[in-house]
Amino acid sequence: MQCQRCGRPPYELCLNCESYLFNNELEVKISGAKVTRLLEEKQKLSDKSKENGVTIFYLRIGITISVSVGLALGSWLVQLRQAKYSQPLQGSTIQLLPNNHVVAKEFSVEEQLRDVNIIVSVECNDCADKSLAMLLLNEDNYRKFKLRLEYKPRHEGIGIEAFGFDGNLERDHYYIVFFNTSISRTVSIKTNINLIYK
DSSP: OOOTTTOOOTTSOOTTTTTHHHHTOOOOOSOHHHHHHHHHHHHHHHHHHHHHHHHHHHHHHHHHHHHHHHHHHHHHHHHHHHHHTOOOOTTOEEEEOTTOEEEEEEEEEEEEEEEEEEEEEEEOTTOOTTOEEEEEEEHHHHHHHHTTOOOOOSEEEESGGGOOEEEEEEEEEEEEEEEEOOSSOOEEEEEEEEEEEO
């Protein structure tokens, strides 16, 4: 048996005769009603494909905008948080809101164990008795403190006369934090901190 167009045997591939496979053209030898139905179905599938393409395009735009806005808001919140808890200048007056804190100094201990002396002087004319606390926190406990989770300070002084630290610290990053324990009173403090490694 041979091909009706070119006369070749049917097991050989004839690009001329099989060109409809590559050009998406189909020669149909069926009655007129069936051809019309097939062409209508092909048109419907083509339209549906275009609609899906438009939907996917709009979804991509929506996802891109959502991710961009999310990243922008995230970086803005990080900057806002860093500005809120940034270190004040030494000797400057700090307004400390009720139940709020400020990081007065950050430092690191690079050795396995180091003897450290922290001398703190504080001026606070509007502090009520024991409304101001000084905390010495390592990195992990400072994160917990910010999130209002249970934390363990390396040193805690409540009342101005108890501020300061003299002792050994392990290798870590540390924060000297002043915390206004009052729930209704804003305080103004002026601090001076001297850190001495022995």
